[in-house]
Amino acid sequence: MTAAASGERTGGAPRYGTAADRQFKYLIIAPAVFILLFIGLFPLIYSLVVSLQNITMLDEDTSFHGLIHYEQLFRDARLWEAIWHTVIITAIALPLELLLGLAMAYLFVERLPGRPIFVALLVLPTMIAPVVAGATWRLLFDNRYGPINQVLGWIAGEPVPILWVIKSEFVYPAILIAEVWQWTPFMFLLLWAALSNVDKSQMEAAEIDGASFTRVFHKIVLPAIWPVMAIALLIRGLDLFRIFDVVWALTKGGPGTMTETISIYTYVQGFRQFETSYTAAIAFLVIVLLSVVVIFALKRMELTR
């Protein structure tokens, strides 16, 4: 039996080698996969565990709470308002940034005198830390010393005492102005690069054939730049959903909670109210919501093909 088995083994040596070869590649990449999974999944799993406990920084109690925090999420009106505020900002700022970025890209795709200098100046806002941009805009909007009210006053011919970051009718415009100012150049850069690669000869041929600007844009330019535009929209959309710094610097989420975004609400719960477990539950909700949105968007944009 032993001999037979041994003979079999001897006879099967090449087959054993093939199997080992097949397994070996997995063995080689296993550590890397494990490290990636550990880095990527451990915080998620740990957060999930925390969200099922009752951890607050003010208490030693870390008992298991089950799904209570998840149930609480659905009763938390302030959370859903914060999500709604975030959606409003995203829904207005994203198209604005896209349109303005595209317009600027069109302007600069032609060789203009001094183009490098203008482009360098235009992209400056994206290099500024968002919180600094927010603080700068707060100064610009200052009703006493800020230049915006002064300029408006010169135009109106009388003092314009708009309280940009106090009065409810002005807070959203203030946030959107600051946000669009800072991130339109990002959109511009990507679209500029994409536009530069559009086949000029096709456009010229279409124009010679009498196609309108809209038709050329729709039939030639848009299909050519769409992959880049879609990625730009995705990046900015996700960024906007996480918007924090500019809003914090301008209004801190006020008046009341009128401009509180999901990131601000999460910060308040986690680092002002010390509700560690509930914050973890919010984080999970956001992950789920964003995953759904991203999967849907990728499908719609046909980027996954």
Add this chain to the structure above:
Amino acid sequence: MTLERFTLAASVAAALSLGAGAALAESAADRAVEAAKQFAGEEITIVWEAGLQSLDPLNYSGPKWEELTGIKVKVIEVPTAEMFTKILQEHRAGTGAYDALNVVPTWMADLARAGALEPLDPYVDKYGYREELQTIAPTYRDNQMTVDGKIYGFPDDGDLFILYYRKDIFEDPENQAEFKAKFGYDLAPPATWEQYAEIGDFITSKFAPDVYGAGQFRQPAYGQLLFQERFRVEGGKFFDPETMKATINNEIGVKVFDGMKSDNKFMPPGVETWGFVEALSSFLAGEIAMTISWPPFGRWAAGYGVDEEALSWVPKSTIAGKVGYALPPGGTPQLALGFSLAVSSSSKNKEAAYLFIQWLNSEDTSIARVQLPYALRDPFREAHFTNEVYLSRWPDAKHYLETLRAGADSGLLDLSLLQIDRYEEALRQSMTRLWAGEDSQTILNDVAAQWDAITERIGVEKQREAYLDWASKPNAYPKN
């Protein structure tokens, strides 16, 4: 031989008694310095409010402590709004990154119960500091030092809101006559909020836009403190002590909110955005006739210390010699914030940290610290209010210190409950809604609902106990 032995023993006993006597005669500051020399060469860290406050340990007390003891002091500057979070986070992480702490007294209960603060009683007894603690002004000593009967911090900053007014406008005979003819009483620092509004309106009507009747903090963090004061002055109570239901949305709360909003009409345009700097610069520039603020306003308005480089950002006072000091309407100023010195329970050098705060807080050291023009520490010991040097700092310093002393007696404690920041956050948000123009009753109903939800979450009985403990203190509500 026996006689020799007796003589020797007697001499030794006498020498020891003299030594002990000398030791007892030492001040608390000296004792701290002597004991701290054993830690020479080490470094301690202390959390201090960022900005002017921290110039005290950076420029004065830190270097002096190092010179006296050989212990280095590393100052960790943290903005006030983040101090509580940072202290708690470091404690939970157990890093031992902080040795000594500055804590706002209303946070002490939460921090102590979370185990972040070291009980100080054993150190106080070991280094003979108990007696000197008694010379801290009673309001601060009795309310800002202990949690559940244990000492967790040394009150170190006599914060309170004082009314500053323009004497030249108030004492002008023409203004006085006009005012009396219109309102039937003398133009003087307002004793009630109604008088405050009438005086403010009178001055604005007569002098604006050159001078407005008043200018006031309106940023939420400060505004909510002014609300707390005015609400209690008008007779409001924060909670029903039986049920712990919030009563902040009663008619008194609405009256106060309406009053605060209506006061903005005689204040400079855009006052809704005002914080410390805006109110200070306007008052020093002579643009407002009244303001209610912390003690540094009074010193700087008189021109004290503003030549210091650290204060170069403070506008030059145009009203030095024209500033009067009074208690705010109602006579019971808010003891707004303040700081106590504490030791972190996760410190790896608690003894040295304790000795540093004893030395800082001691009568000898603090007398100099409260006179540092740039450091924002305000008088908090009996001796500070009567110090001859301080009394001679500027012509009206005596009146200033008398007003601070009176305020320290009658001052109202900031509301202190378990997880107080949650309650304050609701109030802070309500201030922003008020300035945005929402209806007072609606806002306060929301605040009351939020407060009730927070109380429910913490536990009604637990919170009720904390509230009753706070409310039983003599300075929780006005005495009359």
